[in-house]
Amino acid sequence: MSQSVTPELRRWIIEQASAGCTPESVLKAMLDAGWNAGVAEAALERTLLEHLSTVSPGALAQAAPEVREAVQGVVGQGSAVPVIDTSGSPRRIDAGDRWVDVIAHVNHPRVVVLGNLLSAEECEAIIESAKPRLARSLTVQTATGGEELNPDRTSSGMFFARGQTPEVTAVEQRIARLVGWPMENGEGLQVLHYRPGAEYKPHYDYFDPNEAGTPTILKRGGQRVATLVMYLNEPARGGGTTFPDVGLEVAPVRGHAVFFSYDRPHPSTRTLHGGAPVLEGEKWVATKWLREREFS
Ligand code: PD2
Numbered sequence: 638m639s640q641s642v643t644p645e646l647r648r649w650i651i652e653q654a655s656a657g658c659t660p661e662s663v664l665k666a667m668l669d670a671g672w673n674a675g676v677a678e679a680a681l682e683r684t685l686l687e688h689l690s691t692v693s694p695g696a697l698a699q700a701a702p703e704v705r706e707a708v709q710g711v712v713g714q715g716s717a718v719p720v721i722d723t724s725g726s727p728r729r730i731d732a733g734d735r736w737v738d739v740i741a742h743v744n745h746p747r748v749v750v751l752g753n754l755l756s757a758e759e760c761e762a763i764i765e766s767a768k769p770r771l772a773r774s775l776t777v778q779t780a781t782g783g784e785e786l787n788p789d790r791t792s793s794g795m796f797f798a799r800g801q802t803p804e805v806t807a808v809e810q811r812i813a814r815l816v817g818w819p820m821e822n823g824e825g826l827q828v829l830h831y832r833p834g835a836e837y838k839p840h841y842d843y844f845d846p847n848e849a850g851t852p853t854i855l856k857r858g859g860q861r862v863a864t865l866v867m868y869l870n871e872p873a874r875g876g877g878t879t880f881p882d883v884g885l886e887v888a889p890v891r892g893h894a895v896f897f898s899y900d901r902p903h904p905s906t907r908t909l910h911g912g913a914p915v916l917e918g919e920k921w922v923a924t925k926w927l928r929e930r931e932f933s
């Protein structure tokens with residue numbers, strides 16, 4: 638079945654809630670009808686909160702501060718984000734020193750699949766300069782702001798400093814032009830290497846506002862607002878980048894990339910994503926995370 642949230646579905650959710658059904662019972666009905674749990678929860682939450690804030694701003698003002706904050710987090714103004722303009726359905730976009738192919742795009746989540754972002758020579762050069770510095774990947778520990786080994790992430794990785802090699806600089810300038818976002822707001826390029834069986838389980842790239850360590854992390858440039866995963870080689874099978882809420886899998890093809898943006902640190906952006914297990918061969922990617930402000 639289609640998992641898109643139509644105006645009819647929104648109307649039905651509001652009717653059920655207005656008739657006194659609890660959100661839990663509406664969710665159960667959606668799951669029984671075959672909805673994906675993540676999509677159903679996001680649709681329900683967003684629809685009810687939008688409805689509440691439209692029909693009854695007074696009720697919202699009287700709500701507990703944490704409820705009000707949650708509502709504003711979902712329906713309030715999101716942050717400005719990097720944008721790849723696909724209105725008018727262009728085949729190719731000028732990224733300064735290179736034309737980049739537009740292969741596919743989706744609005745919610747905002748995802749753009751790109752071809753020809755990197756040349757084969759750039760991919761090779763980035764892999765070769767990363768190789769000597771690879772170590773088992775760590776993830777940011779949002780509880781403390783430090784880093785930790787994460788069993789959900791069985792790749793090896795390393796970070797370049799911004800502008801560390803000529804190829805890294807060229808790619809960073811190209812990305813800045815492509816998405817209209819200052820190069821200074823980008824974290825250093827991360828390179829990941831996956832062997833057969835290695836994967837990166839589904840996660841969000843933004844920092845969870847409810848974690849104790851997040852304020853420390855946000856001091857360096859604010860939230861992450863977009864991600865670009867660039868494929869540096871091609872595993873024979875597996876290793877796609879998946880978006881489980883919308884059933885999307887992007888195939889890892891050398892020189893291609895998947896861009897996604899998130900205007901608030903909230904699951905309603907539907908940007909849950911993962912790196913599927915590599916089934917045959919190996920996989921190399923470079924990830925560029927973009928922050929709200931200069932990352933220093
Ligand atoms: O390697 C990937 O496909 C992948 C998937 C999910 C990379 C990341 N997340 C990441 O670097 O954040």
Ligand code: ZN
Nearest residue numbers: 840841842910
């Ligand atoms: Zn990720």
